[in-house]
Amino acid sequence: MSAEDSGDKKYDDLMRAYRKLEDRFSKVLTISDSYQAQLRDVLMRMDLMAHTDSLTGISNRRDMMDRLEIELARAERYGSSFSIASFDIDDFKRVNDLYGHDVGDIVLKQVAGAFTENIRRSDSCARWGGEEFLVLFPETVLAEAALGAEKCRAAVAALSFESGDDRFDVTVSGGLCSYRLSGELGELLKAADEALYRAKNQGKNRIVSIPLPGDLSSGTN
Amino acid sequence: MMDIPATSSTPRVRFIEEKSVLEFVGESYPENSFAFFAPVFEWLNVELPHKEGLRVEVNIAYMNSSSTKCMLDILDALTESAEEGRKISVTWFYEAGNDRALDLAEEFKEDISLPFEIVPRETGKR
Numbered sequence: 001m002s003a004e005d006s007g008d009k010k011y012d013d014l015m016r017a018y019r020k021l022e023d024r025f026s027k028v029l030t031i032s033d034s035y036q037a038q039l040r041d042v043l044m045r046m047d048l049m050a051h052t053d054s055l056t057g058i059s060n061r062r063d064m065m066d067r068l069e070i071e072l073a074r075a076e077r078y079g080s081s082f083s084i085a086s087f088d089i090d091d092f093k094r095v096n097d098l099y100g101h102d103v104g105d106i107v108l109k110q111v112a113g114a115f116t117e118n119i120r121r122s123d124s125c126a127r128w129g130g131e132e133f134l135v136l137f138p139e140t141v142l143a144e145a146a147l148g149a150e151k152c153r154a155a156v157a158a159l160s161f162e163s164g165d166d167r168f169d170v171t172v173s174g175g176l177c178s179y180r181l182s183g184e185l186g187e188l189l190k191a192a193d194e195a196l197y198r199a200k201n202q203g204k205n206r207i208v209s210i211p212l213p214g215d216l217s218s219g220t221n
Numbered sequence: 222m223m224d225i226p227a228t229s230s231t232p233r234v235r236f237i238e239e240k241s242v243l244e245f246v247g248e249s250y251p252e253n254s255f256a257f258f259a260p261v262f263e264w265l266n267v268e269l270p271h272k273e274g275l276r277v278e279v280n281i282a283y284m285n286s287s288s289t290k291c292m293l294d295i296l297d298a299l300t301e302s303a304e305e306g307r308k309i310s311v312t313w314f315y316e317a318g319n320d321r322a323l324d325l326a327e328e329f330k331e332d333i334s335l336p337f338e339i340v341p342r343e344t345g346k347r
Contacts, residue, residue: 031328032286034321
């Protein structure tokens with residue numbers, strides 16, 4: 001083998017080794033990118049799960065708390081108002097007792113659907129607890145929000161359910177209040193619950209509004 | 222005898238003598254992958270030459286890039302060992318229904334001349 005041939009061979013070997021290294025490098029990158037993409041997918045799913053109620057697919061309590069905090073900050077900053085409605089399915093325990101939890105779950109899903117379909121795009125609705133829902137009406141005064149809450153109530157009352165040969169209806173009661181000028185979130189949520197309590201006491205299937213202290217608009221029952 | 226217990230960022234790596242199986246189970250993103258896998262390379266260099274054959278089972282849901290590099294190097298070492306006449310095969314587990322994980326398995330398999338089986342694993346099972 002001449003010196004020249006030997007040089008060529010060394011060069012070829014080097015090139016082969018280099019190409020192999022380059023291929024390996026690309027492969028590691030491709031594989032790593034794919035693992036990363038998987039992680040991003042999982043992260044997105046987790047993020048969605050963290051904000052969503054798994055049964056109904058609407059916002060969960062945590063997500064609504066975030067929205068309320070944002071709305072409160074906005075209202076404080078710009079001196080605007082917003083309203084919240086606390087809803088509770090009337091006699092839901094009876095539905096579960098009579099027809100079972102599977103039917104109860106169907107009711108929860110359909111009620112959530114009725115709310116979602118009947119609020120404005122800028123409003124939001126969350127499953128607040130077992131059979132409790134909370135609707136947020138941003139930049140909306142009490143009287144205007146009362147129309148929205150009433151629409152939700154009527155939409156639920158119009159639903160019809162079946163279990164075996166039985167057909168039954170479901171109603172919701174709602175307590176409505178508005179943020180005006182000042183106040184804490186806890187205070188507002190308490191006022192909404194108080195209004196809901198009154199709605200239940202007044203015979204259910206209705207919306208009761210109460211103004212907060214400092215609220216200049218009058219309450220409508 | 223090799224049995225490295227799993228941690229949150231490293232897989233369990235053990236050689237099961239009776240079955241002639243070298244298995245990797247868990248996730249792999251150690252701070253220093255090269256240090257973590259060093260005992261494995263050591264084992265491949267020192268112990269594997271005395272074996273007649275080996276089945277390698279890989280059940281790793283996630284690997285960082287340096288672990289990926291180490292795994293490809295392990296597959297290379299296994300290929301060389303097989304070329305010396307040893308009967309070596311790889312079984313690669315991926316999460317059933319996860320297309321990306323299946324693609325990844327194919328990616329590892331691509332340049333390897335060893336018998337390489339890709340097997341779905343039910344979610345939640347290892």
